[in-house]
Amino acid sequence: MIFQIAWKNIWRSRIRSLVVIVAVALGMFGGIYTVAVMLGMADQRVQMALGNELGHLQIYQPGYRDNNDILHFFNDADSMINRIETIENVAHVTHRVRVQAMANSAGYTSGVILSGINPEKEVQVFNLKDKICVDGGEFLTNDNTRGVLIGRKLAENLRLVYYEFSESALSNLEELNFSDEIISIFKTKKDEVFRSEKELKEFLMTIMDEEKANTAIYKVENATIKFKLRNKIRFQFQDARGDLSGGMYRVAGVYQTGNNMYDASNAFVLDDVLVKQASLPERAAHEIIIRLKDSDLIDETKAQISDIYSDTETKTWIEMEPMLKTMNDMMWVFSLFFIAIILFALSFGIINTMLMAILERTREIGMLMAVGMSRKRIFNMIMTETIMLTATGAVAGMILGSIVIAATASNGIDLSAMYGDGLAEMGFSAVLTPVIGAREYLMIVALVLATGILASIYPARKALKLNPVAALRAE
Amino acid sequence: MSIIKIENLSRTYTETEVEVKAVNNVSLNIDEGEFTAIVGPSGSGKTTLLNMIGGLDAPTSGTISINGSSLGELGGRELIDFRLRNIGFVFQAYNLIPVLTASENIEFIMHLQGRSKAERKSRTDELLSAVGLDGRGNSRPAQLSGGQQQRVAVARALASKPRFILADEPTANLDSKSTTKLLEIMEELNKKENITFIFSTHDQRVVNKARRVVTLEDGKIVSDETRK
Ligand SMILES: Nc1ncnc2c1ncn2[C@@H]1O[C@H](COP(=O)(O)OP(=O)(O)OP(=O)(O)O)[C@@H](O)[C@H]1O
Ligand SMILES: [Mg+2]
Numbered sequence: 001m002i003f004q005i006a007w008k009n010i011w012r013s014r015i016r017s018l019v020v021i022v023a024v025a026l027g028m029f030g031g032i033y034t035v036a037v038m039l040g041m042a043d044q045r046v047q048m049a050l051g052n053e054l055g056h057l058q059i060y061q062p063g064y065r066d067n068n069d070i071l072h073f074f075n076d077a078d079s080m081i082n083r084i085e086t087i088e089n090v091a092h093v094t095h096r097v098r099v100q101a102m103a104n105s106a107g108y109t110s111g112v113i114l115s116g117i118n119p120e121k122e123v124q125v126f127n128l129k130d131k132i133c134v135d136g137g138e139f140l141t142n143d144n145t146r147g148v149l150i151g152r153k154l155a156e157n158l159r160l161v162y163y164e165f166s167e168s169a170l171s172n173l174e175e176l177n178f179s180d181e182i183i184s185i186f187k188t189k190k191d192e193v194f195r196s197e198k199e200l201k202e203f204l205m206t207i208m209d210e211e212k213a214n215t216a217i218y219k220v221e222n223a224t225i226k227f228k229l230r231n232k233i234r235f236q237f238q239d240a241r242g243d244l245s246g247g248m249y250r251v252a253g254v255y256q257t258g259n260n261m262y263d264a265s266n267a268f269v270l271d272d273v274l275v276k277q278a279s280l281p282e283r284a285a286h287e288i289i290i291r292l293k294d295s296d297l298i299d300e301t302k303a304q305i306s307d308i309y310s311d312t313e314t315k316t317w318i319e320m321e322p323m324l325k326t327m328n329d330m331m332w333v334f335s336l337f338f339i340a341i342i343l344f345a346l347s348f349g350i351i352n353t354m355l356m357a358i359l360e361r362t363r364e365i366g367m368l369m370a371v372g373m374s375r376k377r378i379f380n381m382i383m384t385e386t387i388m389l390t391a392t393g394a395v396a397g398m399i400l401g402s403i404v405i406a407a408t409a410s411n412g413i414d415l416s417a418m419y420g421d422g423l424a425e426m427g428f429s430a431v432l433t434p435v436i437g438a439r440e441y442l443m444i445v446a447l448v449l450a451t452g453i454l455a456s457i458y459p460a461r462k463a464l465k466l467n468p469v470a471a472l473r474a475e
Numbered sequence: 476m477s478i479i480k481i482e483n484l485s486r487t488y489t490e491t492e493v494e495v496k497a498v499n500n501v502s503l504n505i506d507e508g509e510f511t512a513i514v515g516p517s518g519s520g521k522t523t524l525l526n527m528i529g530g531l532d533a534p535t536s537g538t539i540s541i542n543g544s545s546l547g548e549l550g551g552r553e554l555i556d557f558r559l560r561n562i563g564f565v566f567q568a569y570n571l572i573p574v575l576t577a578s579e580n581i582e583f584i585m586h587l588q589g590r591s592k593a594e595r596k597s598r599t600d601e602l603l604s605a606v607g608l609d610g611r612g613n614s615r616p617a618q619l620s621g622g623q624q625q626r627v628a629v630a631r632a633l634a635s636k637p638r639f640i641l642a643d644e645p646t647a648n649l650d651s652k653s654t655t656k657l658l659e660i661m662e663e664l665n666k667k668e669n670i671t672f673i674f675s676t677h678d679q680r681v682v683n684k685a686r687r688v689v690t691l692e693d694g695k696i697v698s699d700e701t702r703k
Contacts, residue, residue, distance in 0.1 A: 001586045008574035363569040372559030
């Protein structure tokens, strides 16, 4: 009955309560949505890293990770893979042969990690195949013994791209709300080729101010970029015997993961070809990468593998990139802190409302005390009322938050037009997908309840201090 | 047999500039089944006396015992519980919780006493009909007249099955018709159910209905007459 009374009391002063409820709801909505975006960013970063670079578990020869020494390889990676594939929680396994190489194309050079992969297995563990750029060729195939897959940033660095205002580029640009005037200038450049980002930028600066050019460059680049597929790249490296070795490859495909650092420094060729050039045994590999069925069991699976291959180094993605995990945890701590501040600010409004409500009901509370409602019950009644008031707003805010999160999660919030390249430089996706899990919701609910309880103590104590005789006499 | 025994009761207010002896050395016994009016001019100490009998205010000196237990010896929580079980209150106004219906207001007291839902329901209906408000149980206080509200307050006061009912100027806000009706109901409850009523009033018509009239002046009893 206390609940019923508390609930009805909230609606005695409808406007006043609604104001607080709406304030709490909006505060919660803002908080939750911001948190979801932050968590989504962090989560995407992890998913990107897992899918493109890390896998769940990686196995190395001890010491390989210290200096990527080509000599720290597994002799027979195939049999290891066969064995590991039988482990319950293992979904897929692949291997990579890795050498540190110098890539050279028409005089431009860049240091890279050249990995030899088995395309069929590779696509089961990593999703690089889905990251091939538009008109960026194709993923490696088993018969493409001279093909190399490079990141878009590496292609740019090696001048294996150019920019051109082609028919299709122009129609893309027209959709990107450039003014007709700018578009018509673009059209005059139709048959001209810009050989680098720098040249393109210089051109943009002649037709718009620097600030505009800085934001426009990203869109223009994306619309006009062309890859010089089948162009040659020479890779040079030290083979297992310490001799200088290398090979000539043709660009088979260009990928873009969204992490520019990675894209600038990773190239892929077929493993059979690379082991020969590197004078490694036929079935050698430097790393074995595992994708799990259930990532929550990562530590158990790691322990199983460590048992079988006790003289190897098995690392989880968290151990490989502790920063990623730290970043996720930090995002969450920030989020909680952020929500706590919002709730703290809201608690003043809640306290004020409740104090007004008690002041208005002085006589009634005095009467209730007189007829036999104990102080404890009065305290509980006010407390229940405050918590209900807070919770109503919070629940409304959470529902609103969930709806908006669900609505924006399917397509994501595309920030590429504003910050695309900036986010990619930091390894973040330019399309934000807000996510928030049950665990996070529960924590937020706990925070809201804590706020409700804290905010109710002062008004409830105030009500307790009422003297029934004085309260009943009050005019 | 006396259910209320008051001996040498005084209440002095010292917080004011001049000391006020609101109740000054009052001794009084009230028996079960009485229908007693406390009368006297404004400021004579009626409310102060009733508040002390009801355990809402503590005497400066003197004792009150109800059914043999001395109010002064009860601690805060015991006192609240004692009030809940032994005393029914009707005030001049603000008797009811405005967000609850008449029935819910009556039930609430029984809820505080921890009675079962079924018992609450049937007793509420009984009480509503006893105060002549059959079928008005679902009305909110604001939908009832002042007189009807006071009748609900009487029903609410009875709900806890108290030993007696204290009513401080229950008719002060009522017109004469409602006053008569409320008094009739109180008299009937007194006669049929032997419920003890102690009420204060300014109103001569109300005084005329009382079987015993205790008159206060400056905190002292100046007359105490019982009629047939
Ligand atoms: N809290 C208080 N502080 C100081 N003086 C008080 C207080 N309450 C009552 N008094 C004084 O005590 C005296 C008795 O007051 P009380 O309210 O009991 O009179 P009353 O007979 O009920 O009057 P009324 O008919 O106007 O209701 C008055 O002089 C009043 O001013
Ligand atoms: Mg009075």
